[in-house]
Amino acid sequence: MAVYTQVSAEALGGFLERFDVGELISAKGIAEGVENSNYLVDTTKSRFILTLYEKRVSADDLPFFLALLDHLADRGLPVPPAVPDRDGRTIHEIEGRPACLIQFLSGVSVTHPRPPQARAAGAAMGKMHDALRDFTPERRNSLGPDDWRPLFERCGRDMDAIQPGLYEHVDKALDKLLANWPPDLPRAAIHADLFPDNVLMLGDRITGLIDFYFACTEVRAYDLAVMHGAWAFDATGAHYDAMVGQALVEGYAANFALLPEERSALPILAEGAAIRFFLTRAWDWLNTPADALVTRKDPLAYLRRLDFYAERGDALFA
Numbered sequence: 001m002a003v004y005t006q007v008s009a010e011a012l013g014g015f016l017e018r019f020d021v022g023e024l025i026s027a028k029g030i031a032e033g034v035e036n037s038n039y040l041v042d043t044t045k046s047r048f049i050l051t052l053y054e055k056r057v058s059a060d061d062l063p064f065f066l067a068l069l070d071h072l073a074d075r076g077l078p079v080p081p082a083v084p085d086r087d088g089r090t091i092h093e094i095e096g097r098p099a100c101l102i103q104f105l106s107g108v109s110v111t112h113p114r115p116p117q118a119r120a121a122g123a124a125m126g127k128m129h130d131a132l133r134d135f136t137p138e139r140r141n142s143l144g145p146d147d148w149r150p151l152f153e154r155c156g157r158d159m160d161a162i163q164p165g166l167y168e169h170v171d172k173a174l175d176k177l178l179a180n181w182p183p184d185l186p187r188a189a190i191h192a193d194l195f196p197d198n199v200l201m202l203g204d205r206i207t208g209l210i211d212f213y214f215a216c217t218e219v220r221a222y223d224l225a226v227m228h229g230a231w232a233f234d235a236t237g238a239h240y241d242a243m244v245g246q247a248l249v250e251g252y253a254a255n256f257a258l259l260p261e262e263r264s265a266l267p268i269l270a271e272g273a274a275i276r277f278f279l280t281r282a283w284d285w286l287n288t289p290a291d292a293l294v295t296r297k298d299p300l301a302y303l304r305r306l307d308f309y310a311e312r313g314d315a316l317f318a
């Protein structure tokens with residue numbers, strides 16, 4: 001469960017008075033997610049998500065994320081913009097944390113995506129990339145290739161407590177990856193974390209793309225590589241579903257031109273995406289307090305993806 005900060009009824013009531021959203025009916029902490037505190041808030045007028053920004057989200061980056069959401073919403077993408085208060089302000093503070101009131105979107109996230117759902121999700125990313133062609137604000141990827149080795153070193157030899165020999169294994173993989181990282185693919189604003197839990201669906205239809213709080217300016221095809229790793233494997237990372245992987249890339253390419261050089265770089269980009277999520281999960285595994293109300297995610301599930309892409313990546317995206 002991810003509720004890092006408890007919001008009192010008094011603080012929430014006072015907060016909502018700034019908005020024209022009706023009277024508070026109820027507020028419940030949301031179990032899903034690991035980065036921020038989220039509450040489902042019902043008022044006499046509507047339903048909202050209250051997000052308090054916690055671990056890796058800097059308040060300084062919120063204007064970028066909210067501008068991105070507005071840009072996509074203006075172009076008809078199913079994303080949830082922040083709700084402005086009576087003075088037009090969207091960024092607030094509650095219980096000492098930066099916070100936004102976000103539009104609620106219907107739908108559920110799938111746990112075991114089927115190929116038609118993966119196709120729809122890939123298509124949604126293609127449409128999103130198309131809509132972001134003229135989005136000009138920039139944000140450095142704080143979890144990009146330049147940050148992987150420093151984060152790895154911060155985890156240090158403690159990594160071997162997760163699995164013996166892990167430090168050496170990842171050290172070698174990082175060396176290989178950074179030496180082969182493609183230098184000059186097209187860059188753009190990307191989501192950077194479009195996992196199944198960040199896509200809301202009803203049946204095979206996409207109803208929401210959420211959680212843009214890792215969005216950044218990065219190699220555009222890296223976004224598709226992140227998505228491939230997140231969608232086309234089971235939760236353990238041990239089983240790859242080729243039909244899902246293929247449907248995802250086809251859905252994307254049907255909506256946004258995937259350049260030949262981007263397609264041929266997908267194996268190494270997918271290795272990079274696997275190491276990025278391995279590293280944040282490993283860090284969280286080693287540093288989450290025992291009493292935190294959050295379910296830690298297994299880093300080894302991303303080590304298995306990393307090894308899979310290193311062995312078989314070249315055959316996957318042809």
Ligand SMILES: Nc1ncnc2c1ncn2[C@@H]1O[C@H](COP(=O)(O)OP(=O)(O)O)[C@@H](O)[C@H]1O
Pocket residue numbers: 002030032033034035036037038049080102103104105106109197198208210211213
């Ligand atoms: N705009 C929204 N509409 C509906 N549900 C949402 C919305 N934003 C978040 N949620 C729900 O809250 C959960 C956690 O949100 P998320 O942004 O993924 O949190 P975190 O940033 O902590 O990972 C999601 O899995 C979803 O169930």
Ligand SMILES: N[C@@H](CCOP(=O)(O)O)C(=O)O
Pocket residue numbers: 032033034035193195197198211277280281297
């Ligand atoms: N998707 C990441 C963790 C980030 O959590 P999210 O709930 O914000 O997507 C992972 O699985 O490691």
